[in-house]
Amino acid sequence: MQDHTCIYCNQEKNTDEFSLEHIFPDSLGGAFANNIFKTRLVCQRCNSLSGLYVDSSFVKNFFSTTLPAFSDYLGYYDFEKKPIIPFSYMGFVEYIKHPNYKYCEKWLWCGGSMIYHFHNNSTESFQTIAGGDPRKRKGKNAGEVYLVGLTDNPFWIELLLNSFIKQFKKSKKISVNYILPNQSSESLSNEQQNIKKELFTIHQSKDIQKHTMPINIDFNVRFQAKLSLGLGYSLFGKQFSTSNEANFYRDIFWNKDHKKLIELQPKMMSFFSKGKNDLEKFMKFLNFKGCHGLFFIPVSNTLVFYGNLYGENQYPILTVITNELDKYEHELIKKYPYGWGYILVPQRELFIGEIEIPNILAFNTGDKSFLPELIELESLYQDQSELPPFNLEKKD
Template sequence: MVVAPSSPETTCIYCNRTFPINEFSLEHIFPSALGGKACGDLFKTRTVCSRCNNTTGLHVDGAFIKSWFTTNGAAASAFTYLDPISGGLVPYTYIGNIPALSDAEYLYEFWVGPSGENVYSRSPRDDKFFGYAGGNPITTKKVGRDVIIFGTTTEAYWLKVGLLSFSDFFYNDRRYSGNFQLSQDSSSNNLFIVPDLAGNEFIEKVKQYRSVAESNNTSHGCAFSVDIGFADRFLVKLALGLGSSLFGDDFVISPYAKHLRDALWAKSTDERHDIPLRGVGYWDINDNFDRLMAWPGGHTIMLQRFRDDVALVLYVYGKKSGIVVITDEFSKFTCELESSLNDGIVYILVPSRRICTKPIPMQDFVSHQVGNSKNAELASIEALRVELKDLPPR
């Protein structure tokens, strides 16, 4: 049962259970870690219970955001919008775990920074989170990781980008210097800590590993794993959130929304595939339409009506594309955006600049992309884009 907003109880759109309203919290339908805080009201809801907010944040958003594909998309895309003078932050690229160093107690992982910095991290091992870059995010947040950085450049611009990004990306961790000369001034002291006994043990193990690899001239044997269905649950959850935002309670109690919820909580990929959902998929960008829609270094969020379906089409970091049908009963609902959805609307979200556009009519977006007529908002984002040749040499 869906109750009126004035009631002290309300129903959660993800689990369909009713709780007092103080057990609900603000949910970013498009996750903050992917830049969702910049999105407008359509992408925010207070109809998700705190329990679902936490659980899906960890197991649905987390599995997508911490996947090898998404973390690397985030890192590559940040270069696209670096400021050539003042720099900016670039997430570290996840290469994978290092089986030769990892043991039953600890997971060792390898990351590369914006100018080639080598970073090794060590966190308590938890094989349930093996597809997550950085291991179990809860443990990591609680106890922190040991991380050590080896710099590769002395060029001032990149040194600054690399080190500031390091302290931002590993902000919760015990950060050690591998080969930086520690000066006495307080600003650089904030970057690193002085290792204790356990820290020294970690540093020695990594240094030994590096010197063996160097003398044998071998690369780090890294491995990573990907959960096959890592994007499906994420897309299904987006569809539920946006459906509720667009169409309200009538959508939440609709049969298709029930299918979406079943798919969100399905125990396995096989079980999920038995649910009659329409068009859930995630793939590499491969045709001319994809290339037209994908936005370098940002996300394209497109909503469009096809007959009685409304589909969400997503291009993540200009690299991967996903689609999910939000509803197959559009004509049954009332919706403020009805006329816009008929023609299609597009949002462009650039996480590293915390920018999200207003809804842009599909026709205007396409005209802009093919060069027929410029859209001012899109042009202002394009003006921030740089290529590596525009940045100081590394």
């Protein structure tokens, strides 16, 4: 009989209450990963709660703390396809007020170009994760977006406008300093013209503008617990999802008490007292510039998931899947006693693997012969210094 118990809430549900859950967030490219990173055994309620409270907090924090990694990220962009380059969430701003909207959020793009998003959204998603995904804003919740472009190079202007239009699909779009197609100043209301003027003045001045970033402080540990639960189920099935360990991760995932979570987290990482040194020694060799590295590593009786977002150890995620590995069987564990991994390049919609960890270590320490697929991948990487400059006048 088919199992109808949701992995996250452990409740029995009807078949039509389940939906596709990306254990590794969709917004970081999870849709391109294999079935280990997806499941249909999560109910819609858990799926949307986890999206709102766990994934979004994690992803927004990731993007806003890793701007330095942006150039690596662009290395794999296929510029001929005119892709979207996502804006990074920067939080709320208070220095500019729109008479019709209560909130203003700022988003940053390459080279300092930015977006101001005015809206009145006060739904659950707004309160918990500061705005939710702007692409999903509809109707009167879509608000108004103002673009301040800091590039005069047509190459970047085209990409910027394309990203602006696609990421804020439903919102009224106003450019502060570019001429948008089908938009003359006559089409703007007085309020809109005033905001436009005000933003223009702000960006002419050299003052530093403050923004505040409300974050869900426990998102990291919750995100770890979610990964452990989801990946554990993907590998070991019901035997895992009914285990004490799975219940422990559920406790973390659903716990609202910050103090309690602080107590629970070290327990989750307790294997570290044994395996930490060994693991840390080779973790630095599991980096792939501009790509996500996703690895499953057995350390004595523990199975660890190690994720390295966009390379260079900018944002490592480390979580324990099980401390009782000998209880479980999986063909991949048998096949790869030293662990295995995948390279995910969402910019190219590529997912490479599985690859055994000794071969990855060999590759990253100089012997590339075992992994021709990674040689091919590296050949797609474009050094950012070869890209056109943001500002034409600065070119010498």
